[in-house]
């Protein structure tokens with residue numbers, strides 16, 4: 001990206017300078033009125049300053065006249081070429097006589113001069129005619145503005161399903177940090193810093209520091225992957241960290257759910273307790289007091305059934321859990337997520353755990369939910385495979401995903 005600053009009497013003239021210098025593909029990054037510095041500046045007419053950018057790797061734009069084409073070289077050096085293809089163009093062959101060759105060259109030059117005159121005449125007319133709205137220039141300016149760097153980043157965030165309101169706030173915050181000499185890289189850096197800050201530092205299960213087990217409970221809608229995630233964490237603590245783990249399930253709505261956890265427990269060779277009531281929950285937690293980690297599975301609740309949420313609340317309280325993880329699928333729509341968050345709003349302190357990031361190319365929901373709840377991110381799951389498909393949320397990776405163009 002090549003960035004240049006232009007000063008002119010008014011915006012029209014400045015845009016013209018930009019187009020003549022950088023071509024019609026140039027992006028207008030900023031336009032502002034400036035006065036000369038010092039006391040004299042108070043009495044002078046303000047000038048228009050335009051900051052423009054052009055992608056060095058893209059073919060530059062050109063200004064077309066009737067018969068000629070002026071183009072600018074990609075290396076930033078002015079390199080005017082005139083290609084003439086009119087029907088009266090003389091062809092020069094090795095066999096032509098010297099005078100024929102000269103005549104041909106003269107005719108060619110004459111044509112080129114005519115085309116330059118035509119281009120200059122048009123340019124002058126546009127620059128001089130200040131009062132008349134220069135439709136073409138104004139239109140171009142508008143287009144350039146629309147396609148400006150800020151809008152590209154905004155549109156990428158929205159394409160990645162960041163809530164448009166949040167995306168606008170982020171982009172505006174990044175834009176206010178720019179100054180006149182900032183370029184697209186600065187914008188990207190500011191944006192990345194803001195998103196990283198918003199996503200925050202992920203917090204995973206803390207280690208016990210009092211000799212008692214750390215008790216962790218997983219809640220969230222049915223089918224998001226609570227049980228699978230719990231099994232992944234159990235296996236990692238057991239196999240990689242050599243910790244002792246106890247499992248409890250309160251998901252007694254379905255026989256299959258109990259069997260699912262029992263199967264994982266059997267494979268891992270760890271005990272599992274099945275509880276139906278808050279009193280049994282207390283007992284089960286006590287029975288695992290010799291473990292390093294207790295993982296508790298729960299059933300998903302229907303957001304229409306308030307009684308079920310009361311039950312869940314009682315189970316959480318009885319467990320005395322040190323940490324609560326609200327498990328959400330990254331494939332959930334923002335609308336559904338809002339409803340889910342509403343249903344679980346009785347939770348005071350919890351962390352966000354996103355599953356199925358492998359099933360969606362866009363991760364906007366992660367930023368949206370983090371922004372709406374202010375709760376910490378924790379783990380991300382990336383597939384069905386136990387125990388491998390789980391990692392601590394990688395903020396850099398998520399930020400890149402959110403800023404990138406998913407449609408290419």
Ligand SMILES: Nc1nc2c(ncn2[C@@H]2O[C@H](COP(=O)(O)OP(=O)(O)O)[C@@H](O)[C@H]2O)c(=O)[nH]1
Pocket residue numbers: 221222223224225226227228229300355356357358359381382383384389
């Ligand atoms: N693609 C994908 N599937 C997952 C992931 N986590 C869980 N699943 C699948 O989602 C389905 C429901 O998982 P389960 O743990 O039973 O959900 P629960 O009802 O919340 O306990 C199962 O088929 C899992 O294999 C993940 O990260 N990616």
Ligand SMILES: [Mg+2]
Pocket residue numbers: 226227228251257297298
């Ligand atoms: Mg389950």
